[in-house]
Amino acid sequence: IAGITQAPTSQILAAGRRMTLRCTQDMRHNAMYWYRQDLGLGLRLIHYSNTAGTTGKGEVPDGYSVSRANTDDFPLTLASAVPSQTSVYFCASSEGGDGNSPLHFGNGTRLTVT
Amino acid sequence: GQNIDQPTEMTATEGAIVQINCTYQTSGFNGLFWYQQHAGEAPTFLSYNVLDGLEEKGRFSSFLSRSKGYSYLLLKELQMKDSASYLCASSDSNYQLIWGAGTKLIIKP
Secondary structure, three states: OOOEEEEOOEEEEOOOOOEEEEEEEOOOOOEEEEEEEOOOOOOEEEEEEOOOOOOEEOOOOOOEEEOOOOOOEOOEEEOOOOHHHOEEEEEEEEOOOOOOOOOEEOOOEEEEEO | OOEEEOOOEEEEEOOOOEEEEEEEEOOOOOOEEEEEEOOOOOOEEEEEEOOOEEEEEOOEEEEEEOOOOEEEEEEOOOOHHHOEEEEEEEEOOOOOEEEOOOEEEEEEO
16 A cells, blocks of 8 residues: 555654654655644644655754655664653655645654654 | 634534635635545645635635635535544745644534
């Protein structure tokens, strides 16, 4: 089934540890995104990539990094986790990076930093 | 600043009609999206409006007034499976999505 796969589904992480959240899509979409979702807040964009080889910063990029070596994969790395990074992380993709294409979301990674 | 406002929670009865409102203030405007998100699941796309007026898609319709910075999602013939959060998002002048916090819709039998 075509779509976006995120791993892991959930993770408990000690503060200060490094963690990479994985995201893979098989729809050949150009654009990919990482969002975090916190209770009472709207989805907030962390980083995005409009096409393979390029990345950009979103609304809340501090403490996170991404890479886009190919079309399918868009991993998100927390270099040194802090408790404020406890959240649900969603990876998404869209056919175009023009902001008018619907987003397709992965099932999310629930991350708890202790 | 950029802002999206929508009610935090609404309750409706199975079989009825409910309207979920969304007002937006963004730097520029390139369209308004509605997504549905069931608890513990990913958001899924419902509708996109870029021109004023009503877009109908089965039991769901979405309306946009650009002059008022206003949209609504209309759900007809409510079913229990419609219990979910409904997210409003506006695409700004840089084509970045600004998201509301979502409206949790509770359907009662």
